[in-house]
Amino acid sequence: MIPDLTTSTSLKNQLSAKTIRPIAATSIHGIAFRGDAMLAIDAKNGYLLEIDPSTNNTKILNPQHWQDFVGATGLAVAGDVLWFATEESVYFCSLVEGDFTPQLFVRLSYPANGVAVWESTVYVTCQKTGDILVFSRETGKQITRFYAPGIGVENLTVKGEELWVSDTLEQTVYCLDRATGKVIFSVLTPFESPTGLTFYIDPETGKEALYVAYSHWEPYIRDNPNAEPERELQYRDRTFIHPLHFHYYPDKRYALSNGYLVEMSYVEELAPLDPIELNNLEWRIALPAETPRQKVRKIEAIGLPFTEEIRDGQRVAVFKFDKLTDRDRHIFGWKALLEVWSIKYRLKPKDCEDLPELPEEFQSRYLVDNDDLAMDTDIIRRAAVEAIGRETNLLRKMYSIRNYVYDRLSYGIKPHIDTPDIALRRGVGSCGEYLGVLLALSRLNGIACRTVGRYKCPPYPLQRGVPLEPDYNHVWMEFYLPGFGWLPMESNPDDMVEGGPYPTRFFMGLAWYHAEMAKGIPFETLTSEGVLVPKEKVSIGELAINHVQFTLLEELEPEEG
Known part of the structure; x- marks a missing residue:
């Protein structure tokens, strides 16, 4: 009827x-x-x-x-x-x-x-x-x-x-x-x-x-x-x-808007390009994180079972192989049911006066060059000084660094990521290279920051129930405000107006289509016989083909309270 x-x-x-x-x-x-x-x-x-x-x-x-x-x-x-x-x-x-x-x-x-x-x-x-x-x-x-x-x-x-x-x-x-x-x-x-x-x-x-x-x-x-x-x-x-749909949480200093229930899957299809043999292999893949804008309802294995471990507060799936050779074929990974919202923080420079000291463990981890950031090169050290001028306020320093990088880089996709000194000298960079320069300049100016990623759902929220596949992976950053916590900042999407002024939509904000995982840790690593396998010896990209899918199931409204 x-x-x-x-x-x-x-x-x-x-x-x-x-x-x-x-x-x-x-x-x-x-x-x-x-x-x-x-x-x-x-x-x-x-x-x-x-x-x-x-x-x-x-x-x-x-x-x-x-x-x-x-x-x-x-x-x-x-x-x-x-x-x-x-x-x-x-x-x-x-x-x-x-x-x-x-x-x-x-x-x-x-x-x-x-x-x-x-x-x-x-x-x-x-x-x-x-x-x-x-x-x-x-x-x-x-x-x-x-x-x-x-x-x-x-x-x-x-x-x-x-x-x-x-x-x-x-x-x-x-x-x-x-x-x-x-x-x-x-x-x-x-x-x-x-x-x-x-x-x-x-x-x-x-x-x-x-x-x-x-x-x-x-x-x-x-x-x-x-x-x-x-x-x-x-x-x-x-x-x-x-x-x-939105809700503002004044005590938490952020607002959430239009959320979506999303099914995300990350799967590796084993298909080595070269002869290889790895014994007692542990293949680790980061899992989605719990954050103010992302909730994990459910995670399940695909293809092969995994055990779960916590690394630096992040959930990681561990797939184990007694022996892996170029003749083996497997698919393995995970599927997660996620609630994701857009988030926008509301903090002003005056909120960043008289901040407490940065915790010592943060100084030893997030102010150092631990990811080929070229922080000891002349061009990066000079840029770190030029970027902030005489600014002393942490929030203004971070904003100035972002604009400095946007002034000097244009977006371009490359097959590999160069170090920040090379990217800055070239003037063109991918999201990962933008991120490297941002991390280097921020850390040299005493701002604790870390890499965050890993994928963005194709931004088509009206396409429900249809598997959507992103073209690329993506990384962005979080910077730490002592006494408050971690704040998100996109690496390059706001660099959309040649010479500025630049939007601030993703400065202390993230859109609903970001899937957060691997905060400050590698997204995917290999360990053989208990020893980390270096990328120079075995490249994951030459071992397997990754398959990433998002399916939007329904639209959500932020909860009050």
Whole structure:
């Protein structure tokens, strides 16, 4: 029996949290609710859309005035008045009359990106100046301005005493104090390029939801019968609206957002390239870790059984072979059921004043060159001094080191990892080489840090139940803040704007698609007759083929408390 979609209250509540895909929309920039109807601006076509969130049914409200809305990047609704931003101007029009003839509110010297209205105050974002401008609704005069929290195109909405801002490049939503513009906390979005946001309170349940719009291009393979070959790479617009689930833990100084239940498997297929014989072999593979943003529900063996050991606080699977030769064939590894969330810490430089001393065991382990970091070379020592200048605050030092490395390296994939001195001199590096330079400069400046990895799930959270295979492994880092603990920092993904300014989305933050394991320890090692087998003698990459898969099972919401 087909359920009645129009009368099922429980189903309506379920649909209120689903992905909304407005029909015929190409590039949504700005969303707002008016009653139960969602309004959205399609910047490419100039459509002001009215959307039913439960059915995706879509209506164009401005069929005669769509030209006036082309290029609009902001939208707000205050009572019966619609506000939007386009080019250098902010306009308003009446929703009651349905005329939609724009009336000028204010014109800026630079493009206006987002607009929000609260009683007698109008907030406007401007990427060019890096500000949130505050105007009087009655006079149109500027009252004050706040620093914009990110570097991309920003949209915004108001909720009580809070100003909420989305940023396209930062992949972040910020919660600001509406009176001062100070950031209270921020959360990472599960998709790239957020272009609008709005809150909605279900009148039946009283449950509040934050919806975020996304708009960008995606590549796809087009079947073109007139081309040779028939299949060709093309790009198309991709836009949709998705609820942003989050929870801020002020006592822990971080916020979690949109989590996923993920099945991850790591398997080695034994297929040696050269003749080999290893006796009493122990093959160790790190297991997923328990962290504030990652929980392990279950781990089981694949192919062959393993024993588990703890190394430096990390779980490691140990596979044992009496004898392993080039004639043997096995598959072995593990499968884990993981809960993963995005995490973003909120710490400021003033929180890093008068820090306690770094524990002695950390000094002997995380401030030394124990991984071919070339910390004794002139180029690395000189860079360590240049990177921080006269800075003494630990958080500012770490931020300065990151930006220094981003200024001097460009991303490029190589078949092997060179030492930091070579990578810095060359000016091009993989994630591992970025990491090596970051570790070397940080440790020389007294900042304890370690390698973290190992894989990233392909970032397609709408592809549920389909095995996803990453193209590469990945490493990033954690730096230690005495008195607080370890903080994450990506190695290279934020190096996306030539010469800066650089996003800070992954500075003290990680996206949901990171699978954490091997914190400060090797991910995979071989021991024969109780002795560690050096890479120069036996390369794991020449012994076996690794198979890594992620399957997204369901979306999760962070727990309160």
